Each structure stands twice: as structure tokens, then as C-alpha cells.
Amino acid sequence: MFRIRTGWMGVLAGVAAGLVWTAAPVAHAQDRDVVRCGSDDGRFTRCQVPWRDAEMIRQESNSACTRGQTWGVDRGGLWVDRGCRGQFVEMGRGGGYRPPGGGSYPPPGYRPPDNGWRPGPDWDREIRLQCESNDRQYHFCQVDVGGRGDVRMVRQLSGSACEQGYSWGWNRAGVWVSKGCRGLFSVSRRW
Template sequence: MRAIGGWVVGVVLVGLASGLLGLASPVRAQSNAPVRCVSNDGHYARCAVPWRYVELYKQESKAACVRGESWGVDRGTLWVDRGCRGLFGPADRGGHGDRHDARGGWRPGPGWDRQISLQCDSNKKKYQMCQVDVGRNGRVRLGRQLSDARCTEGYSWGWNRAGVWVAHGCRGQFLVDRRW
């Protein structure tokens, strides 16, 4: 009986020591503590948060942090892009004049879905990114070439959700069909 009791005490002491040393398995608690989310080198990143509605508490980057353009919430996950870095925390449901779609994600206000004309120039044949939020269902096309260098999609120009890029001397007027 004494050996069994000593064994139980030993197991309890090992369990306590493991917990104190941080070896115990982590528990994801519902917390209101801010979460830091970082877009390193302008790249898109996702951060797990325990809240459905999120707001930017403090911007920590020189790059702009604009909801729907360089940060947002999609399917319950916070995302950042274009160099946005900051502390994010829980927001009141639908607070701050924001609109949410049926899935609880942020949605831009009226007038967002529209066509924008954007000039983007590759000076000295260098790569250039011209930022504009195209939206998840948007499209871009070359409206008018302004350079002697040929503008070929996929080689000297292209686009992604963050905007239009040009290279190899391409200069052009681009038509951006913003669609959420």
C-alpha cells in the first residue's frame, strides 16, 4: 500500500512540475487579449482569433491597415496583407458602421463594386506594384498601352487581389472591375 501511495504522489509531482515548466498541453481559451497579426514583406498572412467580429486596436506598421483592403476577417480567420501589422481584438457585432454578410464576414459598403481606371508604369524596366483592392471576384484588363515596350499579360504585367503589377518597361492604363 505504501509503494502505491508513493507512486501516486510521484505522478502528481511530475504532473505539477510539467505544468510549471510549460510542458502541459495548451488550452485555447476564449480571451479578449489582443492578437498581433503581421504581413511580413507585404505577403498575405492569416491569424487564428477566437472572435467573430474583429477590429484594429493599434496599427504597428508604416503600411496602411485598411479593413477590406489590407486586413479583414474571412471564415472566422483574421487576415492581413500589403505590409499591415497591428494588434487586433474583439469588436461589437456589426459595430463601427461595418457591414457583414450572411456568413458573418466583413463586406464593403455601397459603391464598392465598380470599375476603376488605373495607370501603372514600369520605369527603367523595373517591377512596380500599383495597389488597388480588386476584390475576391474582380478582374483586370489592359485598357490602353502607353509604352513602346510591349505589355503582355503574365510576362510584363499581371494582377492579383492586391493590385496590378508591371515590369520590363510596360506602361499602361488598366481597367479594374472591382467585385466583392
């Protein structure tokens, strides 16, 4: 009786070890293709990826994750901002992620980058825009800054403090303001 139990225990241990051994490489291979990227403390963050474009397969934050506003891909890699956190894969390999609450994904009008596309000759230029946080609420002013662009505040228009990284900031998709900051901004668009 003791030998039979030992035999069965040995067989079960061998089967379990075999399952772990064969399953581990599959799980590892899947993990290799998924990149987790998160915006800590609401700050802009870049995550290096080997792809030209990505799609979100799982949102892991309570903060909104909206392509072009709180996450995107540019020449510098995958970026996230304003608390967005999620798991990303190469575009076309995600299996049809749908954002919480319904809606369509990718957003209407979104087109993956065309490898040969370049903007027209008047694209690289300065744009001035006014962006305002009314009632101390967060507000996003959308403008394509470009992969090598920059934004600076030209003039503060509010009595509330405007401090970059605290009450105003920017990413490739535009300028954000909060905590009552209102200002005139210079956007140097650069492809």
C-alpha cells in the first residue's frame, strides 16, 4: 500500500512538473509581447517599445486612458500621461480591446501612421493658444505639438499660480491646465 501511494505521488509530481515546464515558456513568451506603462502621480512617462504603433489591451487605472490625450505613440516611443496606466501590445495584436463603458476603439477617425507620410511645408511653425482652467477644473487644449515640438507659457492670465508640471503641462497631443491656471502658450510644432 505504501509503495502504491509513493508511486502515485511520484506520477502526480512528474505530471505537475511537466505541466509547469511546458506552460512556463508559453506564459513568458506572451509576457514578452506585453508592455506595462503607467503615469505615476499623473506625470508624463515614456516607455520604450520596439513597435511603430501600439494598442491598449487592458486599462489598469481609474484615470481615463484616451489615445492622443493621455496615451499615444510617437518617435520617442509609447507615452502615458495624467494617471493613465495599462498594458499595451503591438498594433493589430490586441484582439479587439474595448474601453470601459463601451465606445469604439480605436476612436473614430484614427488611422495608424503611414510610414511614408510627412506633413506639409507649413507644419513646422509656432502656434499661440490660450488655455484656461475655469472653476479650478482640469482642461485639455488639443493641438498636435509633434515629436520634436515644445511648449512654453508666454503670459500668465490668472491670479492663480501657473507652475509647469503642477498646474500646467503638455504632451504631444496638446496643453493641459488645472487649479485655476490660465495662460497664453506658445507651441513650437516640429515634425
